Amino acid sequence: MKILKKTIVFFGVLLILIGCNKDDDSTPTVQNIAPTLQNQNFTVTEDIDGDTIIGTVIVTDPDNDALTYSITDNDLFTINNIGELRLAAGKTLNYDVAQTYAIAIEVSDGAIAREAIITINVTDITDVYTTIIEDGKGKIIKNGEVILSTESTGRFNSIYVSGKDVYTIGYKYEEGTGVVAYVWKNGDPTSISYNGNFADPKYISVSGDDVYVVGEVSDPTVNHRILTLWKNGTIIETIANGSLRGGVTGLYVFGSNVYVTFWERDSNGIDTVKLWKNGNITTLSNGITSTSVSGIYGLENNVYIVFNEKNTSNPNEIFNEVKLWHNGNTTTIMGDFFNPLYARDIYVAENNDIYIVGTRRQSDNNYAALWKNGTTKDILYNGTLATNIYIFKEDVYVGGYNNYPNQKARLWKNKETIILPVDDSNISYVTDVFVK
Numbered sequence: 001m002k003i004l005k006k007t008i009v010f011f012g013v014l015l016i017l018i019g020c021n022k023d024d025d026s027t028p029t030v031q032n033i034a035p036t037l038q039n040q041n042f043t044v045t046e047d048i049d050g051d052t053i054i055g056t057v058i059v060t061d062p063d064n065d066a067l068t069y070s071i072t073d074n075d076l077f078t079i080n081n082i083g084e085l086r087l088a089a090g091k092t093l094n095y096d097v098a099q100t101y102a103i104a105i106e107v108s109d110g111a112i113a114r115e116a117i118i119t120i121n122v123t124d125i126t127d128v129y130t131t132i133i134e135d136g137k138g139k140i141i142k143n144g145e146v147i148l149s150t151e152s153t154g155r156f157n158s159i160y161v162s163g164k165d166v167y168t169i170g171y172k173y174e175e176g177t178g179v180v181a182y183v184w185k186n187g188d189p190t191s192i193s194y195n196g197n198f199a200d201p202k203y204i205s206v207s208g209d210d211v212y213v214v215g216e217v218s219d220p221t222v223n224h225r226i227l228t229l230w231k232n233g234t235i236i237e238t239i240a241n242g243s244l245r246g247g248v249t250g251l252y253v254f255g256s257n258v259y260v261t262f263w264e265r266d267s268n269g270i271d272t273v274k275l276w277k278n279g280n281i282t283t284l285s286n287g288i289t290s291t292s293v294s295g296i297y298g299l300e301n302n303v304y305i306v307f308n309e310k311n312t313s314n315p316n317e318i319f320n321e322v323k324l325w326h327n328g329n330t331t332t333i334m335g336d337f338f339n340p341l342y343a344r345d346i347y348v349a350e351n352n353d354i355y356i357v358g359t360r361r362q363s364d365n366n367y368a369a370l371w372k373n374g375t376t377k378d379i380l381y382n383g384t385l386a387t388n389i390y391i392f393k394e395d396v397y398v399g400g401y402n403n404y405p406n407q408k409a410r411l412w413k414n415k416e417t418i419i420l421p422v423d424d425s426n427i428s429y430v431t432d433v434f435v436k
Contacts, residue, residue, distance in 0.1 A: 250296035399430030
């Protein structure tokens with residue numbers, strides 16, 4: 001009997017324990033739910049900086065866990081812990097380099113991570129750079145605002161934009177030193193060597209990491225200016241030694257080929273047009289009547305040079321023929337005895353249309369003129385002169401100046417005037433135009 005009672009008690013206790021265990025097992029376990037995010041697209045302009053929020057990555061997490069964000073395959077951008085995308089410190093965008101970026105974003109709640117692809121589209125910004133001289137001082141104007149000035153007496157002669165870097169050349173007067181020639185890169189000046197003599201750098205071109213400059217050096221040991229080529233601030237070639245009067249008129253660099261246009265006055269007083277290429281000189285004009293180079297433009301190995309040459313049958317008249325030299329062949333493309341023409345600059349579009357700007361004299365007045373493939377395209381305004389041309393996409397930019405009543409810098413886009421920040425009571429004029 002005692003044994004039976006003990007057995008009953010034992011099974012009672014066992015049932016109680018089993019019941020307790022069943023109660024414990026019935027407590028629900030909380031399940032972590034992963035964050036969710038989708039592929040997204042954002043669009044920004046190429047000129048943003050690190051303060052600009054490109055976009056915010058949208059993530060949902062039903063558990064409201066603290067989330068961490070990371071970019072797994074790119075160091076150009078950063079993302080913070082609320083999903084805001086920005087440019088990384090010191091980084092820039094350039095539409096010419098890349099128009100789209102696809103980056104992998106990972107979001108984790110501490111237990112589970114999820115990933116999405118974020119596409120960032122970059123849009124192009126048209127930047128219009130103009131170098132001018134106003135009241136004896138050089139200025140660089142970008143999109144209507146002055147971004148650099150020589151401050152003292154000086155000038156900017158030419159400008160070139162490569163990627164995000166803006167190069168210009170010229171000189172300025174410095175107290176106690178005199179006139180110093182410089183290459184400015186993004187506003188920072190570096191003097192260029194000229195053996196202690198005055199230098200006037202005229203044209204600049206950038207090829208890869210190399211900066212080429214051509215200009216004129218005054219040397220008291222020779223009669224005239226020495227025409228000089230610099231590379232990365234150091235003189236590498238003498239184009240002409242100064243024994244004859246002359247001047248440089250253009251520069252084009254493609255790969256290892258360097259082209260310089262210039263003129264020299266021979267012993268008979270005839271100005272001749274010449275091309276220097278990698279140390280070899282070719283005379284382009286006829287040597288009978290005086291000429292002047294207006295401009296050079298290159299599309300890879302296709303090189304175009306425009307110059308003015310007095311008509312041989314009327315060498316004493318002001319009648320000019322506009323000549324085009326292209327890869328060794330010279331043709332007359334324009335000439336008007338009754339309305340003399342004077343070409344100043346050339347630009348060749350990718351479809352090989354040839355644009356030339358200059359001056360057309362008509363009824364005793366000067367008009368800035370634009371020619372396309374030898375035919376007058378636009379006559380701008382009475383009393384104006386065109387000196388520079390740049391074509392970007394479908395837009396034609398022409399730089400020049402009014403010639404009456406005072407010389408005033410002017411910039412036209414598709415014949416419409418773009419207002420420049422100049423004081424029209426001062427004498428001013430455009431020296432170069434670059435559009436990117």
